[in-house]
Amino acid sequence: MKKWIAGMLLVLFMVPTAFAQATLKDGIYKANFEKANPTGYMPTLTIRVQKGVIISVVYDETDAKGVAKSKDAKTKKIFDEMAKELSSSQKAPLVKTQAPREILDNFNALAQAVLEQATKAATDTPIIVKGIAK
Numbered sequence: 001m002k003k004w005i006a007g008m009l010l011v012l013f014m015v016p017t018a019f020a021q022a023t024l025k026d027g028i029y030k031a032n033f034e035k036a037n038p039t040g041y042m043p044t045l046t047i048r049v050q051k052g053v054i055i056s057v058v059y060d061e062t063d064a065k066g067v068a069k070s071k072d073a074k075t076k077k078i079f080d081e082m083a084k085e086l087s088s089s090q091k092a093p094l095v096k097t098q099a100p101r102e103i104l105d106n107f108n109a110l111a112q113a114v115l116e117q118a119t120k121a122a123t124d125t126p127i128i129v130k131g132i133a134k
Contacts, residue, residue, distance in 0.1 A: 022119035023052050023119070024049045024052050024053070024054065024090075024115070024118040024119060025049065025052075025118055025119065025120065025121050025122055026049050026050055026051065026052070026122065027048075027049055027118070027121075027122025027123070028046065028047070028048050028049075028122070029046065029047050029048075029049070029114040029117050029118050029122070029123070029127065030044065030045070030046045030114070030126040030127065031044070031045050031046075031110040031113045031114045031117075031126060031127035031128070031129055032044045032045075032110070032126055032127075032128065032129070033106070033109075033110075033128070033129050033130075033131060033132065033133040034128055034129065034130050034131055034132070035131070035132040035133065036063075036064070036132070036133060037061075037102070037106075037132065037133035037134055038132075039063075040063045040064055041061040041062065041063050041069060041133070042061060042062055042063075042133065043059070043060075043061045043103075043106040043107070043110060043133045044059070044060055044061070044062065044110070045057070045058070045059045045107065045110035045111060045114060046058045046059075046114075047086070047111075047114050047115075047118070049118050049122075053090065054086065054087050054090055055087070056087075057082075057083035057084075057086045057087050058083065059079045059082055059083055059107055059110070060079060061103075061106075061133075078097075078099045078100075078103065079103075081097050081098075081099070082094060082097050082099060082103075082104070082107050085097045086111055091115070092108050092111035092112045092115055093108035093111070093112065094107065094108060094111070101134075102134040105134050106133050106134055109129050110129060113127045113129050114127060
């Protein structure tokens with residue numbers, strides 16, 4: 001009997017926490033920094049949410065001429081790993097991906113901004129993260 005009561009109490013306390021995570025609103029969310037990093041590259045993150053779940057993540061860094069860092073296979077692999085972790089965990093900051101600190105910091109800042117916006121409502125306007133990319 002004591003185990004049953006303890007089990008019921010555990011369920012009662014755990015149910016509200018299961019619903020505490022904010023639901024994401026369907027839509028496409030894009031974010032970038034106010035200014036490019038010192039080497040001239042602008043990090044950009046785009047996510048697509050469908051049925052409250054992130055189904056697509058695209059991260060890249062492009063220069064003023066439109067040249068993307070993802071054209072380099074090694075860099076693309078890092079970007080894809082970060083995107084995969086965000087898709088699977090549905091939260092930021094990332095904790096598993098091994099990426100250069102500057103890239104990971106940029107990704108996490110943008111991911112947190114788009115996820116915050118995604119809990120409110122979809123917008124066609126890109127989210128601008130204040131400051132300079134690293």
